[in-house]
Each structure stands twice: as structure tokens, then as C-alpha cells.
Amino acid sequence: GAGVSQSPSNKVTEKGKDVELRCDPISGHTALYWYRQSLGQGLEFLIYFQGNSAPDKSGLPSDRFSAERTGGSVSTLTIQRTQQEDSAVYLCASSSRTSFSEQYFGPGTRLTVT
Amino acid sequence: AQSVAQPEDQVNVAEGNPLTVKCTYSVSGNPYLFWYVQYPNRGLQFLLKYITGDNLVKGSYGFEAEFNKSQTSFHLKKPSALVSDSALYFCAVTGAGNNRKLIWGLGTSLAVNP
Numbered sequence: 001g002a003g004v005s006q007s008p009s010n011k012v013t014e015k016g017k018d019v020e021l022r023c024d025p026i027s028g029h030t031a032l033y034w035y036r037q038s039l040g041q042g043l044e045f046l047i048y049f050q051g052n053s054a055p056d057k058s059g060l061p062s063d064r065f066s067a068e069r070t071g072g073s074v075s076t077l078t079i080q081r082t083q084q085e086d087s088a089v090y091l092c093a094s095s096s097r098t099s100f101s102e103q104y105f106g107p108g109t110r111l112t113v114t
Numbered sequence: 115a116q117s118v119a120q121p122e123d124q125v126n127v128a129e130g131n132p133l134t135v136k137c138t139y140s141v142s143g144n145p146y147l148f149w150y151v152q153y154p155n156r157g158l159q160f161l162l163k164y165i166t167g168d169n170l171v172k173g174s175y176g177f178e179a180e181f182n183k184s185q186t187s188f189h190l191k192k193p194s195a196l197v198s199d200s201a202l203y204f205c206a207v208t209g210a211g212n213n214r215k216l217i218w219g220l221g222t223s224l225a226v227n228p
Contacts, residue, residue, distance in 0.1 A: 043218040
């Protein structure tokens with residue numbers, strides 16, 4: 001079956017512009033996660049959705065970052081007024097309902113802010 | 115505070131030799147432990163997990179990991195390394211009450227030399 005997909009795969013934007021990153025999870029997966037991975041770094045948790053609600057937004061770095069999920073499926077991560085330090089690979093993952101289910105990752109969106 | 119440590123940034127091993135990638139953790143309650151692998155220019159893939167039961171867990175590509183509660187460790191092992199095992203390996207942990215938020219290690223780069 002189809003895995004997690006993300007678009008765009010690459011995004012170059014100018015400092016100060018807004019960007020939207022999209023994630024399509026595996027069909028039927030109720031949980032969805034956003035992470036950020038900077039070069040040579042581990043994964044930085046951003047936000048977690050269960051269905052359409054976000055019980056944990058603790059990882060969002062600032063109020064420039066927001067995310068939504070609609071229909072229990074597609075999610076969009078929006079970064080407003082991008083800064084150079086936002087440059088990273090943004091990863092999306094989904095998992096099924098149980099608390100010990102493994103997460104399935106998309107290929108990521110590489111964001112470069114110039 | 116809950117945490118995961120991967121004490122080695124890089125591990126080098128000759129092809130055919132056994133490999134070990136170390137992981138220790140600190141989490142309240144019973145842990146759920148995971149290993150993921152990130153091959154060059156590819157997304158993160160689930161390798162194996164420990165939830166409960168047998169301390170030795172077998173996963174994909176011939177990898178296994180042993181849960182050691184007294185040492186709070188979950189080291190990844192493979193009896194005979196392949197060059198194709200060269201990748202970045204991440205250990206992650208969550209506790210039952212963590213709303214499924216995974217705590218990630220910083221990753222260990224494994225290089226298998228022919």
C-alpha cells in the first residue's frame with residue numbers, strides 16, 4: 001500500500017516569506033507527527049495529532065509555526081515569516097492507534113531559506 | 115527528565131564482523147523502545163521495537179536488540195555486518211503515559227568497511 005507522502009520534496013524560499021508543507025499519512029492511521037531534522041542532528045519533535053486535534057504542540061519553536069489536520073488525514077505545517085534558522089528537513093510520520101505502534105515516515109521536505 | 119543517549123556518534127566495523135550500536139534511556143514507568151534506520155538520501159525506516167515480553171527482540175534485515183532493564187539499555191546488534199548496513203541509526207523511547215511522544219537519540223552513524 002501507499003506510504004506517507006510529503007510535498008514538496010524541496011522548497012527554497014526567501015527570508016520573510018510564508019511556506020506550507022503538506023503530509024499525506026497512511027490511510028487509516030489516526031496519529032500524525034511532524035519533526036524537524038537539521039543537518040547532522042537528531043529529530044526534533046514539533047507537533048502530534050490524534051485525529052484532527054493536537055494534544056501536544058510543545059515542540060513548535062515559535063508562534064510562526066502552526067499546523068492543522070483535516071478529515072483525520074492530510075496535515076499542513078505552515079511557517080510564517082521564515083528565517084534562515086528554519087532551514088531543515090521537515091519529516092512527517094503516521095502511526096496506528098495504539099501507544100506502542102511504530103511510526104512510518106515520509107521522505108521529508110527539505111526547506112532552504114535564503 | 116526523560117532522555118535517550120546514543121553514546122557513540124560513529125561506529126566503524128569490518129564487513130562480516132558483529133556490530134553493536136548502543137542506546138541507554140531514562141524514562142518513567144515501563145518503556146517502549148524503538149530502533150529506526152536512515153539510509154543515505156532515504157527516509158527513516160522502522161527496524162524493531164520492544165514493548166513487553168522476551169528481552170531479545172528480532173527485527174528487519176537481521177538486526178536484533180536486547181532490552182536490559184537493570185542497565186536501562188537497548189543496544190542494537192547484528193551478528194555479521196554488511197556494507198549495505200551503513201546508515202544512520204536512531205534509538206527512541208516512550209513511556210506509557212507520554213501520549214506516544216517519542217524521545218529520540220541523536221543518532222549513530224554506522225560505517226561498515228569492505
